[in-house]
Amino acid sequence: MKRVFSGVQPTGNLHIGNYLGALKQFVELQEDHECIYCVVDMHSITVPQDPKELKQHTLDIAALYMAVGVDPKKSIIFAQSTVPGHAELNWILTCNSYTGELSRMTQYKQKSHGAESAPTGLFMYPVLMAADILLYDTDIVPVGNDQKQHIELTRDLAIRVNNKYGETFVVPEGRFMKAGARVMALDDPTAKMSKSAPNEMSRISLLDEPSKIKKAIMRSTTDSDGVIRFDIDNKPGISNLLSIYSAFSGKTIEQLEKDYEGSGYGQFKKDLVEVTVDALSPIRERFLEIRGSQELIDAMKNGTERANAIAEPVIKRVKDRFGLGI
Numbered sequence: 001m002k003r004v005f006s007g008v009q010p011t012g013n014l015h016i017g018n019y020l021g022a023l024k025q026f027v028e029l030q031e032d033h034e035c036i037y038c039v040v041d042m043h044s045i046t047v048p049q050d051p052k053e054l055k056q057h058t059l060d061i062a063a064l065y066m067a068v069g070v071d072p073k074k075s076i077i078f079a080q081s082t083v084p085g086h087a088e089l090n091w092i093l094t095c096n097s098y099t100g101e102l103s104r105m106t107q108y109k110q111k112s113h114g115a116e117s118a119p120t121g122l123f124m125y126p127v128l129m130a131a132d133i134l135l136y137d138t139d140i141v142p143v144g145n146d147q148k149q150h151i152e153l154t155r156d157l158a159i160r161v162n163n164k165y166g167e168t169f170v171v172p173e174g175r176f177m178k179a180g181a182r183v184m185a186l187d188d189p190t191a192k193m194s195k196s197a198p199n200e201m202s203r204i205s206l207l208d209e210p211s212k213i214k215k216a217i218m219r220s221t222t223d224s225d226g227v228i229r230f231d232i233d234n235k236p237g238i239s240n241l242l243s244i245y246s247a248f249s250g251k252t253i254e255q256l257e258k259d260y261e262g263s264g265y266g267q268f269k270k271d272l273v274e275v276t277v278d279a280l281s282p283i284r285e286r287f288l289e290i291r292g293s294q295e296l297i298d299a300m301k302n303g304t305e306r307a308n309a310i311a312e313p314v315i316k317r318v319k320d321r322f323g324l325g326i
Contacts (some may be wrong), residue, residue: 002139005172007038007080007132010057014064015184016276017062017193020247025142025175027069035075036136036307037065040085042080043128046121063296064206067287078303080132085311089131090124091316093157096164097127101156130154135311137170145176154226164259165321181243189236201210207284211279217241217273228260228268230322238265245272248279 007290008014008027014023015035017039028037039061041054058079065077080086102108105126126149133141141151151174158169183193193203201216208216223236230253232239245268246253260268290296319325 001032001034003137004033004035004140004142004175005038005136005138006036006142007040007043008065009044010039010041010054010061011044012057012060012195012215013207014061015183015193015195015205016244016280017203018195019068020141020183020244021144023065023068023070026075029316030071030075033140035070035076036079037070037076037139037308038080038132038307039065040080040132043125046119046125059296059300061229061293063287063291063302064283066290066299068206072299072303076303076306077296078301078307079170079300082300082304083135083307083311085135085308086131086256088315089135090128092324093127093131093134093161094124096157096161101153102126105153107146107312110273110296126150126153127157130157133172134158134169136307137310137314138172138190139170139286140175142175143198144184148176161321168318170323176183184236186216186238186240187240189240191316204276204280205302206280207287208280210273210281213276213280214273217269217276220263220269226264228263228265229257233282238268241269241272245275248275268279 006022008018008022008181026035026037031054039058041058041198044054044057046193062077063077064071069136080164102123108118108123108125111122129150130153134157141154143151151172155171158171161168162171185191186204187199187202191197195203195205197203200212201219204213204216219242222241223235225235227235228238228242229235230239230242242253242256245251249256251259316325
């Protein structure tokens with residue numbers, strides 16, 4: 001089976017965009033791939049974190065992995081910082097990367113806001129991401145479209161090392177988000193849904209109460225013509241809601257347009273509330289069952305052991321190629 005690696009930062013409650021774009025893929029892939037799903041806590045410290053909150057958020061994300069259907073018997077679930085190979089390979093790759101290629105990273109430009117000086121970790125973030133992937137001889141990396149540049153850098157670094165030192169790394173392929181999985185903000189359908197947006201009504205988080213889900217959907221931005229039709233350019237709000245409805249109901253957008261022909265936005269939104277609550281309630285219930293359990297701790301400890309068992313031979317191979325160690 002081909003090996004899959006992906007990771008999520010422990011920065012608070014995930015929203016439906018994270019679920020439809022990434023976590024749902026995680027569950028699908030584990031059926032016929034060897035899957036490694038990491039909570040990338042080392043990535044999160046590129047910005048200041050409260051240590052106690054960071055530990056809690058790490059457990060939250062691992063519990064959410066399991067709550068959405070990632071099976072720790074089929075997949076490996078662990079925290080990045082518990083496998084030393086991530087930091088070790090990061091340094092080796094750092095010595096084989098260039099400031100020019102890193103300074104061209106779009107996300108770095110965005111997050112540093114064009115400042116003359118920015119945290120070094122933010123600048124080096126893509127190299128650590130490359131180390132995460134290459135450490136496990138990864139074949140496939142399921143990520144959002146905004147990570148394409150980072151996957152290309154990972155491939156470039158792998159090929160560069162292979163050309164210079166002989167076959168050292170598997171060169172991975174990105175598996176990018178399906179076209180319909182891009183979920184936009186409910187208050188501004190021209191912007192991507194974000195867990196850091198100041199307006200809580202802009203998103204639906206996986207652990208939201210039904211009352212919060214209802215409020216967010218009923219207040220969502222649409223338009224004034226009242227026609228339920230998918231048209232991203234002219235009707236971004238209703239198009240976003242149709243995408244969400246389709247993803248959670250399994251119905252095609254064409255079928256939904258037919259079902260709601262002649263209906264107003266009010267009834268459509270009420271039905272969308274019901275469909276979304278039905279989809280997310282089992283996730284929330286399972287999360288609450290797992291979160292404080294020994295089952296979660298055992299799954300992560302077992303995941304760390306299994307991840308290390310894969311990573312250690314790769315690190316040894318890399319060191320041998322570079323002439324490191326005795």
